[in-house]
Amino acid sequence: MTKLIVGCGYLGLRVAKQWLEAGQAVVGVTRSAARADELKQQGIEGVVVDVARPQTLKLLPEAETVLFAVGYDAASGRSRRDYYVNGLQAVQKALSPKTKRFILISSTAVYGQTEGQLIDEDSPCLPITEAGLAFLEAENALAASQFGPCAVILRLAGLYGPGRLLRRTKDLLAGNPIVAVKDRYLNLIHVEDAAAIVIAAEKHAKPPRTYIVADGHPVKYYDYITHLAKMLNVANLQFQEPATWQTDKKRGSSNKRLTNARMRTELGIQLKYYTYKDGLDAVFAEGGG
Numbered sequence: 043m044t045k046l047i048v049g050c051g052y053l054g055l056r057v058a059k060q061w062l063e064a065g066q067a068v069v070g071v072t073r074s075a076a077r078a079d080e081l082k083q084q085g086i087e088g089v090v091v092d093v094a095r096p097q098t099l100k101l102l103p104e105a106e107t108v109l110f111a112v113g114y115d116a117a118s119g120r121s122r123r124d125y126y127v128n129g130l131q132a133v134q135k136a137l138s139p140k141t142k143r144f145i146l147i148s149s150t151a152v153y154g155q156t157e158g159q160l161i162d163e164d165s166p167c168l169p170i171t172e173a174g175l176a177f178l179e180a181e182n183a184l185a186a187s188q189f190g191p192c193a194v195i196l197r198l199a200g201l202y203g204p205g206r207l208l209r210r211t212k213d214l215l216a217g218n219p220i221v222a223v224k225d226r227y228l229n230l231i232h233v234e235d236a237a238a239i240v241i242a243a244e245k246h247a248k249p250p251r252t253y254i255v256a257d258g259h260p261v262k263y264y265d266y267i268t269h270l271a272k273m274l275n276v277a278n279l280q281f282q283e284p285a286t287w288q289t290d291k292k293r294g295s296s297n298k299r300l301t302n303a304r305m306r307t308e309l310g311i312q313l314k315y316y317t318y319k320d321g322l323d324a325v326f327a328e329g330g331g
Contacts, residue, residue, distance in 0.1 A: 093129030
């Protein structure tokens with residue numbers, strides 16, 4: 043039966059390609075008609091739907107597996123909650139009850155710990171950002187829905203890969219000081235590994251289940267930026283400690299170390315990029331970020 047990807051973007055497209063290679067029919071939901079045409083050219087049935095506009099959801103097909111990987115559109119004028127929570131609930135209402143697996147792409151932003159603690163799936167969720175709050179509400183909404191018993195929640199660490207190096211490339215190339223807390227940890231997952239984990243979660247997870255999706259090798263933010271600057275041939279790298287107002291409830295104010303033990307043990311996944319250096323080397327070998 044059909045695989046439905048709601049939000050067929052940076053991660054969703056890579057998942058779609060793996061399903062296609064396995065001979066599955068894939069429908070990709072996007073807000074853009076032009077993007078839908080691009081998907082069709084790659085063998086994916088593109089459907090133009092905006093989850094923040096429930097009236098468009100009548101176009102959703104019946105699907106055995108649903109991947110909800112909706113990204114936030116800051117230019118829309120809507121809140122993250124509109125997409126992650128209200129959008130999720132609207133999709134649930136529009137889906138066929140024949141759906142057997144519902145995979146939600148969430149975020150480790152649900153963990154707002156600030157002392158460098160080691161975090162696993164049983165750690166308390168203490169979100170301190172708008173995104174973290176919205177993701178946690180979405181998780182709870184899914185768990186309480188008719189699809190709760192077949193739900194798999196994937197809490198992704200910082201997603202990086204070709205074309206996405208945590209939004210720092212432009213700042214580094216421009217010679218701008220990088221605002222960062224010196225001892226803050228960064229947790230990452232390469233997009234190719236994240237896509238493989240989605241596929242593994244569909245096959246091997248026993249829902250309802252939640253997984254942290256990270257490479258399991260937290261790195262100090264300074265070390266990541268220093269390595270990235272070296273690969274970009276940036277001289278005179280400068281760091282700047284943030285002012286208090288810049289860290290108050292901002293994305294960079296959390297500080298934790300994520301373990302991926304449950305993911306590795308239960309999903310049997312072998313990561314392609316075990317550390318950020320492995321991943322960045324591959325990105326630049328393919329032509330840079």
